[in-house]
Amino acid sequence: MSNIKAIFKRDFSSYFATPVAYVFIVIFLFLMGVFTFYLGGFYERNQADLEPFFRFHPWLYLFLMPAISMRLWSEERKSGTIELLMTLPIPTWHAVIGKFLAAWAFTVVAIILTFPMWITVNYLGSPDNTVILASYIGSLLMAGGFLAIGSCISALTKNQVIAFVISVVICFLFLLSGFPLVLDFFRGWTPQAVVNAIASFSFLTHFESIKKGVIDIRDLIYFLALICFWLYANVVVIEAKKAS
Amino acid sequence: MSDNNEKPLIEIKALDKRFGAIHAVRGISFSVNKGEVLGFLGPNGAGKSTTMKMITGFLEPTSGNISVAGYDIEVNPIEAKEKIGYLPEGAPLYGEMTVLSFLNFIADIRKMHGQYRNRRIEEVIQKIHLDTVRDQTLETLSKGYKRRVGVAHALLHDPEVLIMDEPTDGLDPNQKHEVRTLIHDMAKEKAIIISTHILEEVDAVCTRAIIIASGQLLFDGTPQTLLEMSPSGKLEDVFRDITTRFYEEKGMATHS
Numbered sequence: 001m002s003n004i005k006a007i008f009k010r011d012f013s014s015y016f017a018t019p020v021a022y023v024f025i026v027i028f029l030f031l032m033g034v035f036t037f038y039l040g041g042f043y044e045r046n047q048a049d050l051e052p053f054f055r056f057h058p059w060l061y062l063f064l065m066p067a068i069s070m071r072l073w074s075e076e077r078k079s080g081t082i083e084l085l086m087t088l089p090i091p092t093w094h095a096v097i098g099k100f101l102a103a104w105a106f107t108v109v110a111i112i113l114t115f116p117m118w119i120t121v122n123y124l125g126s127p128d129n130t131v132i133l134a135s136y137i138g139s140l141l142m143a144g145g146f147l148a149i150g151s152c153i154s155a156l157t158k159n160q161v162i163a164f165v166i167s168v169v170i171c172f173l174f175l176l177s178g179f180p181l182v183l184d185f186f187r188g189w190t191p192q193a194v195v196n197a198i199a200s201f202s203f204l205t206h207f208e209s210i211k212k213g214v215i216d217i218r219d220l221i222y223f224l225a226l227i228c229f230w231l232y233a234n235v236v237v238i239e240a241k242k243a244s
Numbered sequence: 245m246s247d248n249n250e251k252p253l254i255e256i257k258a259l260d261k262r263f264g265a266i267h268a269v270r271g272i273s274f275s276v277n278k279g280e281v282l283g284f285l286g287p288n289g290a291g292k293s294t295t296m297k298m299i300t301g302f303l304e305p306t307s308g309n310i311s312v313a314g315y316d317i318e319v320n321p322i323e324a325k326e327k328i329g330y331l332p333e334g335a336p337l338y339g340e341m342t343v344l345s346f347l348n349f350i351a352d353i354r355k356m357h358g359q360y361r362n363r364r365i366e367e368v369i370q371k372i373h374l375d376t377v378r379d380q381t382l383e384t385l386s387k388g389y390k391r392r393v394g395v396a397h398a399l400l401h402d403p404e405v406l407i408m409d410e411p412t413d414g415l416d417p418n419q420k421h422e423v424r425t426l427i428h429d430m431a432k433e434k435a436i437i438i439s440t441h442i443l444e445e446v447d448a449v450c451t452r453a454i455i456i457a458s459g460q461l462l463f464d465g466t467p468q469t470l471l472e473m474s475p476s477g478k479l480e481d482v483f484r485d486i487t488t489r490f491y492e493e494k495g496m497a498t499h500s
């Protein structure tokens with residue numbers, strides 16, 4: 001545990017030691033506002049809820065989460081500090097989890113800073129705050145899923161641009177795996193059960209269901225299992241590079 | 245060389261490493277006892293860094309065994325790494341951290357607590373003269389200071405085994421002298437491996453020298469023996485002799 005804490009602390013504070021954190025948070029909040037008020041029609045809908053706000057989270061995350069995760073391992077590889085990290089007496093999975101949690105916690109900070117949105121909607125009307133809370137939790141879980149994918153991809157390359165682009169593509173497939181775009185590709189040559197399984201992998205479907213205000217245990221398990229799977233793959237990638 | 249009957253702190257048997265088609269290290273065996281300072285010599289690309297990366301557990305050997313303080317680096321990597329202080333090639337550091345926060349991070353990972361922790365951090369800062377830069381971020385430091393921070397991090401937990409890849413590279417003559425004195429002072433209680441291109445360094449601090457080229461062990465003995473092999477009485481000449489003769493026999497171009 002103390003290893004994970006040490007790695008977490010180092011990585012988390014490194015976001016704030018550089019302009020990365022501040023640039024990211026400003027852009028994040030700005031885009032959130034633009035999407036909610038202009039594209040989401042927050043006022044025009046005349047409803048006291050945050051649906052237009054949460055509706056765009058998956059699409060913002062598609063680009064913003066890989067932007068956070070791309071540096072996790074690529075930068076260590078590029079600067080050579082991975083050699084410091086991997087020759088310290090810690091198991092690889094401690095480093096993987098510590099770094100992932102740091103990225104996730106950073107996202108939590110960014111998301112918490114959207115609280116004026118919540119105040120606004122409570123000032124203007126009386127929204128169902130349990131729905132809003134559930135949506136926030138769903139949003140965080142989804143962000144975790146994106147970050148876990150991005151972390152694993154970033155371990156594959158020392159080039160952050162490559163890590164970013166590949167992460168976006170894979171996140172995009174996971175986002176839309178319930179949609180014809182992805183499913184049509186598998187239909188016809190794979191059994192229906194496989195197609196159904198792929199459909200059930202969609203971030204969007206699971207997020208939509210949480211967004212309605214009910215945190216179904218299946219959605220919870222889906223996101224947590226997804227995070228575990230990608231972090232496990234992350235450990236495997238790092239171990240494999242050692243033997244290469 | 246050993247002045248006691250203890251097991252060697254570093255024991256390497258038939259170490260082999262391939263990167264795809266490249267055969268970087270070919271069946272190297274040697275051991276290092278407590279009190280020994282081993283100079284690791286060889287032309288560029290000879291496999292020095294690769295060997296050090298394997299000893300410290302950063303790379304996995306293709307075959308062969310490495311044991312550090314009695315622990316096999318592949319079977320008990322955590323226990324072995326606890327015994328090692330390592331300065332990687334080029335001394336990579338987390339640029340955005342300050343000297344002090346970096347050393348504190350290492351102390352966290354090394355599970356150093358309380359008084360001992362504070363004392364050790366102060367000790368290495370004093371010993372390696374980092375006092376004036378303790379609150380500076382690592383990326384703003386000069387090459388010499390970066391290298392010294394790397395050395396400080398390797399020494400922090402007072403390891404039994406010290407492995408340093410070109411510890412004096414990029415340092416000015418005074419700094420070189422300091423690092424050598426430092427190594428010399430620690431030598432009695434530790435097993436130390438340093439790689440270097442500077443042959444005078446071998447004479448100055450090492451009790452033993454190993455020469456490798458193309459991943460093969462060409463010489464293992466004291467610097468004195470090495471000197472005696474040289475007709476001119478210069479280490480440089482015998483180094484060039486051994487390595488070029490090897491490359492010629494192999495029909496390869498000289499690397500250096």
